[in-house]
Amino acid sequence: xxxxxxxxxRPGAPDTRAAILGAxxxxxxxxxxxGTTIRAVAGDAGVDAALVHHYFGSKADLxxxxxxLPVDPREVIAPVVAGGPDGAAERFLTVFLGVWDxxxxxxxxxAFVRGVMDPSASRLLSEGFLPVVLxxxxxxxxxxxPELRMPLVASQVIGLILLRYVLRVEPLxxxxxxxxxxxxxxxxxxxxxxxxx
Amino acid sequence: xxxxxxxxxRPGAPDTRAAILGAxxxxxxxxxxxGTTIRAVAGDAGVDAALVHHYFGSKADLxxxxxxLPVDPREVIAPVVAGGPDGAAERFLTVFLGVWDxxxxxxxxxAFVRGVMDPSASRLLSEGFLPVVLxxxxxxxxxxxPELRMPLVASQVIGLILLRYVLRVEPLxxxxxxxxxxxxxxxxxxxxxxxxx
Numbered sequence: 001x002x003x004x005x006x007x008x009x010r011p012g013a014p015d016t017r018a019a020i021l022g023a024x025x026x027x028x029x030x031x032x033x034x035g036t037t038i039r040a041v042a043g044d045a046g047v048d049a050a051l052v053h054h055y056f057g058s059k060a061d062l063x064x065x066x067x068x069l070p071v072d073p074r075e076v077i078a079p080v081v082a083g084g085p086d087g088a089a090e091r092f093l094t095v096f097l098g099v100w101d102x103x104x105x106x107x108x109x110x111a112f113v114r115g116v117m118d119p120s121a122s123r124l125l126s127e128g129f130l131p132v133v134l135x136x137x138x139x140x141x142x143x144x145x146p147e148l149r150m151p152l153v154a155s156q157v158i159g160l161i162l163l164r165y166v167l168r169v170e171p172l173x174x175x176x177x178x179x180x181x182x183x184x185x186x187x188x189x190x191x192x193x194x195x196x197x
Numbered sequence: 198x199x200x201x202x203x204x205x206x207r208p209g210a211p212d213t214r215a216a217i218l219g220a221x222x223x224x225x226x227x228x229x230x231x232g233t234t235i236r237a238v239a240g241d242a243g244v245d246a247a248l249v250h251h252y253f254g255s256k257a258d259l260x261x262x263x264x265x266l267p268v269d270p271r272e273v274i275a276p277v278v279a280g281g282p283d284g285a286a287e288r289f290l291t292v293f294l295g296v297w298d299x300x301x302x303x304x305x306x307x308a309f310v311r312g313v314m315d316p317s318a319s320r321l322l323s324e325g326f327l328p329v330v331l332x333x334x335x336x337x338x339x340x341x342x343p344e345l346r347m348p349l350v351a352s353q354v355i356g357l358i359l360l361r362y363v364l365r366v367e368p369l370x371x372x373x374x375x376x377x378x379x380x381x382x383x384x385x386x387x388x389x390x391x392x393x394x
Contacts, residue, residue: 159356182394
């Protein structure tokens with residue numbers, strides 16, 4: 001069982017929290033992660049920057065809260081990273097498919113993927129999710145050239161998600177996750193640690 | 198240079214052709230390729246089934262016309278198939294990236310991908326494009342278990358398209374196509390002809 005994301009670390013007035021999250025999502029979608037400041041989000045929401053920090057923590061934490069994912073991918077991936085690069089692909093696919101196969105989480109995750117395909121939100125993925133979540137995973141694993149290798153991993157994982165969960169293409173949609181892990185692990189492991197041109 | 202699709206094989210009244218294509222697209226999106234008949238499309242468009250055949254040829258030809266792609270993928274892939282399974286991944290990636298990197302074709306292709314991500318159109322890909330285009334490629338190549346292997350190929354190729362062309366994630370977006378071919382060919386070739394669990 002995967003723990004749900006704790007949405008923010010302290011309780012706060014629901015309207016203020018919602019206003020901050022809405023402003024954050026718009027900023028991150030329009031300006032990317034790097035082009036967004038806590039100060040700008042606070043200004044858009046009509047609150048003090050200190051309150052944004054108080055409710056949501058760091059900019060990365062605010063970003064994750066704004067994505068409104070049903071799980072925090074950084075928590076899910078932590079044990080994968082802790083095991084080091086050997087066998088990381090198999091551990092990653094096992095944990096990752098476990099989350100996606102959870103019927104309680106899947107509808108929200110599918111909606112999230114559909115959402116970031118929209119042109120207005122695409123920077124949430126390309127200039128947010130990848131640098132905030134994926135890049136640190138590569139660095140923590142200690143692999144070479146994570147700035148190249150993690151997007152390669154993403155290109156295979158996103159394609160698998162689309163066919164299995166969003167478009168429901170057979171036989172991928174109905175395949176037991178153990179077989180998917182065995183099928184895709186060599187690809188992901190090569191992208192993580194194998195020789196590349 | 199890639200030849201453009203010949204839209205239908207004979208000239209016809211533009212309004213009638215457009216009505217047939219609109220009806221076909223709606224049918225294929227709602228019922229999939231298998232659940233759509235030429236007769237039903239003709240009925241929706243208020244014309245005789247013979248006229249649909251006359252303008253567009255077979256159901257597969259009508260489907261390709263309804264997708265309104267700037268190139269016919271069956272034509273693009275023909276020389277890849279003709280070379281047989283050895284080295285097919287490298288030939289496929291070279292031809293495929295050549296089409297996608299063509300600045301005249303790319304905007305229409307990106308719009309197509311965005312379109313099939315929409316829930317109302319997703320059956321165009323899962324129950325149309327994959328069985329009509331991809332499955333015959335696997336069969337023509339003479340590979341084992343094409344019904345499993347071609348979706349694996351699709352899962353990597355779609356992910357690459359999304360990151361490079363739709364979401365424009367670096368370094369994939371700016372990478373020379375030759376390097377992408379060398380990076381992804383081992384993955385695609387394993388899916389086509391390698392050992393699988």
